Amino acid sequence: MTRARETSATVVIVDDDDGVRLSLESLLEVAGYTTVTHASAESFLDSDWPGGPACVLLDLRMPGLGGIDAHHQIRNRDAELPVIFLTGHADVPAAVQALKQGAYDFFEKTGFDHGQLLERIESAMAQHRQRLAHRQEEQALQSRLLTLSERERQVACLAARGMPNKIIGQELGISERTVEVHRGRVMRKLALRSAADLVRLERFLDD
Template sequence: MIVDDDGPVRESLALLLDAAGFGTRCHRGGEELLDYGPPPGPACLLLDLEMPGMNGTEVQRRLADAGWNIPIVFLTGHGDVPAAVKALKGGAVDFLQKSEMQPSELLEMIEQCVADHRRRLMERQARERQKQRFDHLTEREFEVASLASSGMTNKAIGLELGISERTVEIHRGRAMKKLGLRTVAELARLKPIFDRLASTE
């Protein structure tokens, strides 16, 4: 995504990226970008620093507040060092002067940003799928699986919860199935998640 109030800059960047095989979306300012909404998949944002209305660092803050979590590369024609420091502290990947920008370096940076964003999206999707599985557990299934993840035997869990060993086996089996687990080792790896969820209840 390219956000710059300078039309020729937007067009030249779009031509460069299109030629390199990237899909592009151009916006004249931050308001237009926010109105359009986030991209459907992995992306990188080329963001002009000095623009009418919201400047680049304000757009950066608004995107963070909205939870976009997209890699940002700032572009400027001024080389404002304090602004660069502020942008990088805000999480920007880099800060480039338009007059010194090398196409090959820019393309390499964008490729890395898109790859990093793709990895983060995949990790978030995996966490969401895992959370959905945990949400499907009954309270008893959660209790049994949580104790089992710490290495307790079915007999010990039964004594802890005041239920029969057979009942523990049933709840544990159902929990394992809902969580998509096949082995005790896989369940043990989820202990930190059980602990975290238990502490928030």
């Protein structure tokens, strides 16, 4: 079983050329990827998108909605989904411009090297896996933050700013010992191991 299969990675192929879609679909499925194909950008944008690690191979020039405009809509919906443009030689300047606007990479369709394309796709997948994991960690943290009482959150906010327990107690009108108790509960509820972990959460606590 390939790494792609193990992580349920999906490559979405968006190209109006039937031959290109079939060729890429065959290549990627042999490499272990799940593939989804669309003959137009509109079809892809109207579809259900993959929920796990994914990458989009997007033709730069298509009838109807072109690749550049489709890319703008993709980024508006999910800025973390990596897009690799498929281009002709004459389209390279436009593809370079797309990179500046957030595309992950571009690849010339004419005489392309299969190995290089697979390497770029896996690199994009690795980035997307990392971003998805980070998003899941933040969502889990937000859920844990909801378990804090109002007083615990107050203590956590001040502690995250590096304030000593004694000063926190003075700020909140409670004893230093009470601060220690609340701080201990915060550490347990948020699954934190050190004061440094708490400091790194300051931006979440201030939300």
